[in-house]
Amino acid sequence: MDIVVRSAITFLIMFFLTRVVGKRELSTFEPFDVILLVVMGDLVAQGVMQSDYSMTGLVLATSTMALMTVAASYLSYRVRALRPLLDGEPVILVQAGGAIDGNLRRERITYEELLASARLQGIESLDGVKWAVLETSGQISFVKTDG
Secondary structure: OHHHHHHHHHHHHHHHHHHHHOOOOHHHOOHHHHHHHHHHHHHHHHHHHOOOOOHHHHHHHHHHHHHHHHHHHHHHHHOHHHHHHHHOOOEEEEEOOEEOHHHHHHOOOOHHHHHHHHHHOOOOOHHHEEEEEEOOOOOEEEEEOOO
8 A cells, every 4th residue: 555655646746846847848858858757767666666676566556657647637627627737728939920038938948949849840930920839738839820
């Protein structure tokens, strides 16, 4: 039972940390970020399993994490009021061709990263962008102005 409780607590801590860290796509991670994720995963595993190296402990820990993930997804689906907390909310980064500096700063996205995302979607300049939205998935979607 101890492993189940530690797994549940670890899930909540990791969920909170991912909300604090912010939205970033895995593909935009620097090599250091990927290494940090691997190290963090190992630390989480050690914290959950302590010195229990049994298959039962492994099954309990992964099952608890999986069930909590499904529960969070189900709650997000069924309880509309919880969606901003569980899934996050889209953030407008560009409106009418102008970057919203406060939102860029809050999401820790540089202007250059925003321009790079636009170029990857075939947009040469933000002047022709009606909206740029940082989606809850971490991707930036662009809506061009008409004309």
